[in-house]
Amino acid sequence: MHRITLNQQERDEVAELVAEVAGDDPERWNPLEAMDSSTELAERLPLRLRQFLAGVRKNESDVTVVSNLPVSDDLPPTPIGWDIAAKTGAGHREEAALLLCGSALGEPFGWANQQDGRIVHDVCPAPGHENSMTSASSETELSLHTEDVFHPCRGDYVSLMCLRNPDAVGTTLVRIANLELTESVRDILEQRRFRFYPDDSHVGAVLAGAAAEDYLAGRGYDLGAVVFGPAERPYFRFDVDFMSAAASDVVASEAIISTNREFADRIERVALLPGDAVFVDNYRVVHGREPFNPRYDGKDRWLKRLNLIRDVRRIYAMSDRRSRIIA
Ligand SMILES: NC(=[NH2+])NCCC[C@H](N)C(=O)O
Ligand SMILES: O=C(O)CCC(=O)C(=O)O
Ligand SMILES: [Fe+2]
Incomplete structure (x- = not known):
């Protein structure tokens, strides 16, 4: 795991940029606008951080943590679900901090049908979703997965910044x-014998069964x-909950099971602290989350x-609109 810990001066410098991007009023927070300014302002991040992230990009580092990013002293209570945060702009400065750092590594994008088309998402437990x-979710572990496994334009990185x-x-x-896959399993995994589906956070996507296969094939997401x-x-790419072998391909089906079993012995964990942001290479690493008890007390x-x-441009090229929000 690659880590950089900002010193006090660097943290203050980032906080100044955050103030420029985010402003004081969460109610007037417009993340899409902020994204544009953050791409330019990212040029003014502390040199040591920029050089570090340039190295991460060039070397395709698997897992990277940036520590001691600024977190507001007056952080609002943890919202009870992402939709509340979307309404109130809760944690808008931290969204700006993540946009700034992320822009030094790649280009932010979102999904029209995930968290209402927001570019920065909230990850917090919600009642009824345990x-x-x-x-x-919370009480049930989140399986190891590639973020948005079904899509050819899934992220190169998924980044998570911790507020609490x-x-x-x-x-x-x-x-x-x-992973220590046997040659025969690896050989199967390299063949186009698998289907990948939108996960349950993609609202309205066709989720399972033959209809899903038609839908995905129609969009060019055929066997991969x-x-x-x-x-x-x-x-x-892998997400045991949202993939399958081609119909009646027992061998491919067994390869999914044995790969998933192989994961168990190779799990690493990072417990993010407030001010930590992790950047996971979504082509080299699957990620998930341990179960926990939600509090719903802020x-x-x-x-x-x-x-x-x-x-x-890979996203623009898929559509007739120049938008970072994939429809
Ligand atoms: N195996 C899984 N549960 N995959 C879905 C992961 C969670 C999904 N990325 C979300 O935003 O909610
Ligand atoms: O909560 C975490 O640590 C990981 C969450 C996750 O995988 C996700 O939001 O896609
Ligand atoms: Fe994820």
Whole structure:
């Protein structure tokens, strides 16, 4: 794990940029506008941080933590669900901090059908979702997954900035570099024998069964491989809850099961503290979360999440609109 810890002066410098991007009034916070200014202002981040993130990008570092980012003294209570945060602008300065750092690594983008098309998401437990398969869950663990596994323009990085984490709940991680797959399993994973589906956070997406297969095939998301790219430094995608083998392909189905079993021995964890942001390489690492007990008292665990792609033109090229929000 690569880590940089900002010193006091660097933290103050970031806080100044955050103030410029975010302003004082959460009610007037417009993340899409802020995204534009943050891309320019990212040039003024402390040199040591910019150089560090440039190295992360160039070397394709698996997991990177930036520590001691500014978190507001007057942080509002943890919202009880992302929709509340969307209404109130809660944690808008921290959204700005994540946009600034993220812009040094990639290009922010979002999904029209996820968290209402927001560019920065809230990850906090929500009543009624304790055992769901979305980031709003708590009591049930969140399976190790590639973020937005189904989509060809899924993020190169998923980034999470911590505002609160009182019980030091861990984000779980497995790197492909640590997997010891047998040659025969790897061989199967490299073949286009798998289907990948939108997860439950993509509202209104067709979720399962034959209808989903038609929908995805119609959009060009046909059978794909799990492992791909350079043999010496491969990429992968995996989400046991939202993938399947092609119909009646028992061998591919078994490869999913054995890969998922292999994860168990390779899990690393990072318990983010307030002011930590983790940048997970979404092509080299799957991530998830340990279970925990939600409180719903304003002191709950609270992260901001931002997707980053290395070349936003890949998104523009898929559509007839020049938008970072994938429809
Ligand atoms: N295996 C899974 N549960 N995958 C879905 C992960 C959570 C999803 N990214 C969300 O925003 O809610
Ligand atoms: O809460 C975490 O640590 C991870 C959450 C996650 O995987 C997500 O929001 O996509
Ligand atoms: Fe995730």
